[in-house]
Amino acid sequence: MSDTTAPKAIEGSLGFIDERLGSTSFLKRNVKKVFPDHWSFMLGEIALYSFIILLLTGTFLTLWFKPSMIEVVYDGSYDQLKGVKMSEAYASTLHISFDVRGGLLMRQIHHWAAILFMASILAHMLRVFFTGAYRKPRELNWLIGITMFILGMLEGLFGYSLPDDLLSGTGLRITQGVLEAIPVVGTYGYMFLFGGEFPGTDIVPRMYMLHILLIPGIILALVTAHMMIMWHQKHTAMPVKNQTEKQVYGYPFYPVFMAKTGAYFLFTFGVLALMGAFFQINPIWLFGPYDPGAISAGSQPDWYMGVLEGSLRLMPGWETNLWGHTISWNVLIPAAIPLGIIFGGAMAWPFLEQWVTGDRRQHHVNDRPRNAPVRTGIGMAAVTFYGLMWLAGANDVIAEKFHVSLFATTWFFRVTIFVGPVIAYIVTKRICLGLQRKDADTLGHGVESGIITMSPDGKFAERHEPAKEEERAKLLAKENARPAAPAKDAQGIPAPSSKGPMGHLRARLNRAWNIDDIPVEEHGHDNGHGEHAEVEEGTESKESKELRS
């Protein structure tokens, strides 16, 4: 090893650092770290890079933005609002947009990056969920990821509320109304957040501090933890040849992955710059300054808040008044329950699954979604639930564009948020099982070759060829359902885990998890069976080539 020497400059600086930190052993271990390849592994990277872009563009914006509710008379270069009274926050946002070179670009990139950040986290989470990449030992990173998504929602809400334009003020008003509805402490929370009654003069500087310091600081810390854990545990891999629980197969970090991921950062920044340049977003100058008496129709929040907006719209007007106290179910339920189910469910899921399946092993090779039909089905049910609620957040736009009654859209969503997930679960599970059957068939019978042969007694049959080795490796990666441990041992004594109502529940869920499983098994290459057996018998690959014409 010592016979290779790097150029002097590199050797020198490496030596400098190594003599002080002993870093070379770390570098040696990691320079060729293997990264398995799959397109879906890039989704999390988009989120990471969007976050970096958010930090960069956000810092630029802070240089001019004034988080102040002091009333000023606008005297900038946007003629339509000249002489209008507005808050300094809104005026400085106009200033950034129209009087700072590149300011509008940075604002638009910042906003687009926020939207992309949240969208790519969601896509990344779905990838992780559907492939089972959250399984032991990666539950902690799953929890960190969900926490970051929730923080991202809050961060986004505070961010788009800062300019104090008409739309953002309306969003704040809704936030205040929801806060006020919390039992017992609601009005206190409201007064403390706003420093008095809505809107007051404190809210913008307070949100500004949370938006540029506290929340991004926490997200940054979590991103770091997320990356370090991922690095330490090594990335999961899709089930392909050479990927096993014991080894990881792919290209080395340096130079391939480093260059690829660098290019990916540039692509992300490039596309966001393109969007910032050519696609208008949040044109606050068209909305005007916030006025508590005014509103525009079609007021929609950024997409990631849409699900809350939708659930608020769907809820019937329930309220109870008991012993002089009011509980607004019409606000509390939609604000807490749907996202509570989705995030709470997602956080509990890895542990729930472990409990049901009894699988406490470490997993590094991902599941193909079809091979875990119950998980995939429940995932799709959640996607449907979330998606419908999200769409309901734009029910006025839907009603307008498709010329249907507004009340009809509301009723449609009120029904489908309950029915939709059930249908999605059943359909998804059936599709998964169908795909499993197909896989079992491919392994057992081979791949349709498109060659029809006629046997001597006049029977037609299609020739099947064994699947390629890589394909077989992928299909055989499926783990067949393991029989549940017997509830009672030979002496008839029930196992501790199957006792009591929880034990029964667990046994039932375990059965539901495994019941439909279609096992795959290794078949020899040459001894097929079934309808094509007679064709293959005695035929060798050379002959089969000749038969084809």
Added chain:
Amino acid sequence: MSDDNKETAGSQGPRGEGEPRERVIGTPSPARDKALLAEDDISAPAGSGEQLDEQSARRAERTVALLFLLAFAASVAFIAYYIGWSGRNGGMHGILRAQESNFWLGGTMAAAFLLLAAGVTIWVRRLMTSKPITQERHELTTDAETRAAFTQDFLEGAADSGLTKRPLLRRTLLLAAAPLGLAPLVLLRDLGPLPEKRLRHTHWGEAVEKAKAEGKKGVRLVVDGTHKPLRVSDFATPGSMITVLPEGMEEDVPEHDVLTETAKAVTILINVPESQFKPAEGRENWHVNGIVAYSKVCTHVGCPAALYEQTTHHILCPCHQSTFDATDAAKVIFGPAARPLPQLPLSVEDGYLVATSDFPEPIGPSFWERG
């Protein structure tokens, strides 16, 4: 296996050397191009391998270099535009210049990033000669021996510190820590005032009181924006809606509170045809010939209920579509709101519309203490 798949055999017998290949007649096997016969399991870098074809490598190198050069040009264009054009005639001004500047700065910036990214991608895929490699996944769990050793160290440390042996020490330490954790929370008390009765009244109350002290019947309604007092005759067309505030609010309220007071006092005035108007019980004289005033703040989560449908007399909140019936004490007829919009008692004085008292109940969204 895949090699002989590519062959296009045309005749039954083995082909002679040099014989021209015949075209396949019939459907080619789907197995050839279907993903079912898996492609190479790992996709990139595609062009590279252990051995590069030097000629195509040189071509790729030239392409990459060209992309890098173009990226360089785009960055230079970005800087040149910023210095040379964006700031001409004393900086950027107005919407047209902002738009132009946005297109050029964003366009050149995007071009620089994308060209660079494309260049690196081609470099990875066509020029890098790294081979896929395999590495072991190490067991994450620490072996039992180390764990046991750590446990021992831990217990030893706890024993050495005396924490386990001396309960008085332990308990007083915990006692000392508890209020220390709470202290920062106490510091947040001054974030805002306590709610008290703040949410129970609006500026209408003060304004009416002031007017009554001057011997008047109530406070005049002024139009939001123009501050013009409203005569009954000004508002004679049935079917219209207008937003009003109490007269004199701008002068009576400290400047930094105007927005906050407006957010509570903002009221809609609707002229419902008198024949269709059904006054609520006990509120028979709160309207003036069908002119009726409701709080504009939606009782759901507080958006302005700003849409009025003339033919059906429905008031609609555009945020979450709570719908109120203007003819029937603003009762909820659809949507998530639970309570009607509070009504403001109206009267006439010298031909002007006046409010004779505050809203009889708290306006806006429900809250715990509302009752």
